Amino acid sequence: MKLRTRLIITFCIIIILPTVLSGIAFMLLGSFAMHSKIALDAGLVPPGDIMLEIRKVVSPTLIAALIVTILIILMITAILLTGWIWKGVLDPVSQLNTALQKVAEGDLNYQLEPGMYAGKGEIQTMAKNYEDMRLRLKETQDEMMEHEHANRELISNISHDLKTPITSVKGYVEGIMDGVADTPEKMDRYIRTIYNKANDMDKLINELTIYAGIDTNRIPYNFHRINIAEYFGDCVEEVGLDLESKNIRLNYSNITAPDTMIIADPEQMKRVINNIISNSVKYIDKPDGEIDIRILDEVDSVRIEIEDNGKGISPRDLPKVFERFYRTDSSRNSSKGGSGIGLSIVKKIIEDHGGYIWATSKEGEGTCMHFVLRKYSEPVTSDEDSVIDDNEDDTV
Numbered sequence: 001m002k003l004r005t006r007l008i009i010t011f012c013i014i015i016i017l018p019t020v021l022s023g024i025a026f027m028l029l030g031s032f033a034m035h036s037k038i039a040l041d042a043g044l045v046p047p048g049d050i051m052l053e054i055r056k057v058v059s060p061t062l063i064a065a066l067i068v069t070i071l072i073i074l075m076i077t078a079i080l081l082t083g084w085i086w087k088g089v090l091d092p093v094s095q096l097n098t099a100l101q102k103v104a105e106g107d108l109n110y111q112l113e114p115g116m117y118a119g120k121g122e123i124q125t126m127a128k129n130y131e132d133m134r135l136r137l138k139e140t141q142d143e144m145m146e147h148e149h150a151n152r153e154l155i156s157n158i159s160h161d162l163k164t165p166i167t168s169v170k171g172y173v174e175g176i177m178d179g180v181a182d183t184p185e186k187m188d189r190y191i192r193t194i195y196n197k198a199n200d201m202d203k204l205i206n207e208l209t210i211y212a213g214i215d216t217n218r219i220p221y222n223f224h225r226i227n228i229a230e231y232f233g234d235c236v237e238e239v240g241l242d243l244e245s246k247n248i249r250l251n252y253s254n255i256t257a258p259d260t261m262i263i264a265d266p267e268q269m270k271r272v273i274n275n276i277i278s279n280s281v282k283y284i285d286k287p288d289g290e291i292d293i294r295i296l297d298e299v300d301s302v303r304i305e306i307e308d309n310g311k312g313i314s315p316r317d318l319p320k321v322f323e324r325f326y327r328t329d330s331s332r333n334s335s336k337g338g339s340g341i342g343l344s345i346v347k348k349i350i351e352d353h354g355g356y357i358w359a360t361s362k363e364g365e366g367t368c369m370h371f372v373l374r375k376y377s378e379p380v381t382s383d384e385d386s387v388i389d390d391n392e393d394d395t396v
Contacts, residue, residue, distance in 0.1 A: 092123045099130055108138040161204055165197035210271070211341050219352065221265045225376055228260045228302055232295055235273055246281060248289035256297045261376040268349045273306070275342040276369050280308035283367070301355075301375055307368035313361040321359055322347040346371075 095112055102110035111134075112127050172190045181187040213219040236252045243250045280291055286309055294305040313321060322343050350357045350371045357371035 089123065092127065096123075096126055096130060099134075103134065103137065108134055108141060110134075158204065158208065162201060165200045168197050169194050207341055207345065210345050219268070219349070221268060221352065223263050223265050225261050226264050226266060226269075228256050228262060228295060229254055229258050231266065231269075232293070232304075235270060236293060239273065239277055243277070243281070243289075243291065246289070247287075248281065248284060248291060251290065251292045253293075254295040256295050256302055260297070260302060262302065262373050263376050264353055264373065265349075269353075272346050272349050272371070275346050276306045279342055280306065280310060280367065283310040284308055285311045298372065301372050303370060303372045305368055305370050307366060309366040312363040312365055313359070313367050314363055318359060318361055322357070 099110055099112055102108075112131065172194050175181055176187070176190055181190045210219065232252070232254060236250065240250045277291060281289070284291075290309045292305070292307045294307070296303040296305065346369075347357055350373075353373055355371055355373040357369065359367060359369050361367040
C-alpha cells in the first residue's frame with residue numbers, strides 16, 4: 001500500500017472514529033430526552049419523575065463512563081494504527097537501512113525478506129530498486145574480480161612465455177660470445193634460433209596489443225569487398241609454405257561461386273586464419289600432420305572450416321576454448337606456449353564482422369573450427385536510378 005494511502009486512512013480513522021462515537025453517545029442521550037418529553041406532554045409521567053429519570057441517566061457517572069469509553073477506543077485505535085504503520089513503514093525502512101549499510105560495508109550478499117517485494121507501494125518499489133542495485137553491483141564486482149584474476153593469470157602466462165625465449169636467446173648469444181659457435185654451421189644454427197625466438201616474442205607482443213584492443217573495444221577495422229576465392233587462394237598459398245617447412249600437409253577446397261564476395265577487413269581476417277592454424281599446429285601430435293581448409297556455400301553466407309588431425313579437445317574443454325586465457329594444457333608446456341587469448345581474439349573479430357564461430361572435436365582424431373560470414377550482395381537499383389548514376393558519372 002502506498003504511503004499516501006496509509007496517511008489518508010490514518011487521518012480518517014483518527015478524525016472520524018471519535019466523532020462517530022461521540023455522535024452515537026449524544027444521539028442516545030437525545031433519544032432518551034425526546035421520549036421523556038413525549039411522555040411528559042402526554043401526561044403519562046409526572047414532571048418530577050421525568051427530571052429524576054433524566055438526572056439518573058445524565059449523571060456524572062454516565063458522562064465519566066462515556067469519556068473513559070471514548071479514551072479506551074482512542075487508545076486501541078492508536079495502538080492498532082501505530083502497529084500498522086510500524087509494520088508497513090518503519091520496519092521495512094529499518095530493513096532497507098540495514099541493507100544499505102551492508103552495501104556500504106561491501107557485503108553484496110545481504111537479501112531483503114521476500115515479503116517486502118509484494119505490492120506496488122513506495123516501500124516495495126524501494127525494495128525492488130535496492131535488489132536491482134545489489135544484483136548489478138554484485139555482477140560488476142564479480143566481473144571485476146574475474147577480470148583481475150584473468151589479468152593476474154595473463155601476467156603470469158606472459159612472464160612464463162617471454163622468459164622461455166629470452167632465456168634461449170641469452171644462452172645462444174652467450175654461446176656466440178664465448179666462441180662455442182666456432183663453425184659456420186653452428187653460427188648459422190645459433191642465429192636462426194635467435195631469430196625464431198625473437199619472432200615468437202614479437203607474435204606474443206602482437207597478441208597483447210590485439211588483446212588491449214579487444215578489452216577496450218578499439219580494434220581498428222578497414223572493411224573492403226573481398227572475393228572469397230582470390231583472398232583464400234592467396235592465404236592458402238602463403239600459409240602452405242610455412243606448413244610445408246613443418247612437414248604438415250595443407251588441403252584446400254572451395255565450392256563457392258567464383259564471384260562470391262564478403263565484406264571484411266583483410267588484415268584482421270588474415271589474423272583469424274593464422275591464429276586458428278597456429279593453434280592447430282601446436283596440437284598436432286602425429287608424424288604426418290594435416291590441415292584442411294574448406295569454403296562452403298550456404299545460400300546467404302559462406303562457411304569456412306579449418307580442420308586438423310591433432311590430438312583433439314575433450315568435451316569438457318570444448319565449450320571454453322574461446323574464453324580469454326583458457327588453455328586446454330594447464331601445464332604450460334613451453335613447446336606449446338601462448339597467452340591463451342588467440343581464439344578469443346578470433347571470436348571477437350568474427351563477431352565484429354557480423355558472423356559467428358564454433359568448434360567441433362574428437363579426442364585423438366582432431367579439431368575443426370567453423371565460422372560463418374554473410375555474403376555481400378549488390379544493392380538493387382531501378383532503371384531510373386541507373387540512368388541518374390550514368391548521368392552523374394558522365395558529369396564527373
